[in-house]
Amino acid sequence: MAAYDDDNIFAKILRGEIPCFKVYEDDDTFAFLDIMPRSNGHMLVIPKAKATDLTDIDPADLAGLMAVVQKLAPKLVAALGADGFMIQQFNGAGAGQTVFHLHIHIIPRWEGESLKPHGTTMADKDALAELAEKLKGAFSG
Ligand code: AMP
Numbered sequence: 001m002a003a004y005d006d007d008n009i010f011a012k013i014l015r016g017e018i019p020c021f022k023v024y025e026d027d028d029t030f031a032f033l034d035i036m037p038r039s040n041g042h043m044l045v046i047p048k049a050k051a052t053d054l055t056d057i058d059p060a061d062l063a064g065l066m067a068v069v070q071k072l073a074p075k076l077v078a079a080l081g082a083d084g085f086m087i088q089q090f091n092g093a094g095a096g097q098t099v100f101h102l103h104i105h106i107i108p109r110w111e112g113e114s115l116k117p118h119g120t121t122m123a124d125k126d127a128l129a130e131l132a133e134k135l136k137g138a139f140s141g
Helices: 009-014 059-080 125-141
Strands: 022-025 029-033 042-046 082-086 104-109
Touching: 009 029, 009 042, 022 125, 029 059, 029 125, 042 059, 059 082, 059 104, 059 125
Parallel strands: none
Antiparallel strands: 022 029, 029 042, 042 104, 082 104
16 A cells, blocks of 8 residues: 555645535534435545554554444434445555545435436535534534
């Protein structure tokens, strides 16, 4: 796997150099809405530690990251009235990874509703901002 690139877009989001629709943050973890969501509420959970992908993170940091995913996912489902959620995570360009800072996709699912294709359709910015506010509230409770 390639070395970590400090200029990848999620590193810039973590440094506050570019905006995002943040929904959660703690000492080690950051979460924000995917701007090309596969379903309403599609969000990304990332470690603050520099890691290109799943092979590049300390196991203890990975455990912490997944504990946050485990904590937020049911709150996301409840806040949106979803029927469940899907976890997606890509490793390597050949596998479909496009941003080389490890990220876990949490994708809410509704029975009978198809997913939009991965990373293709930009969502409405106002709708994302409104949704981020709602989820921030749900995650802080
Ligand atoms: P992948 O590396 O294949 O897991 O995909 C990267 C994901 O990041 C895609 O789902 C994109 O829609 C999403 N994405 C790319 N840039 C941004 C951004 N600036 N803010 C939020 N999501 C992004």
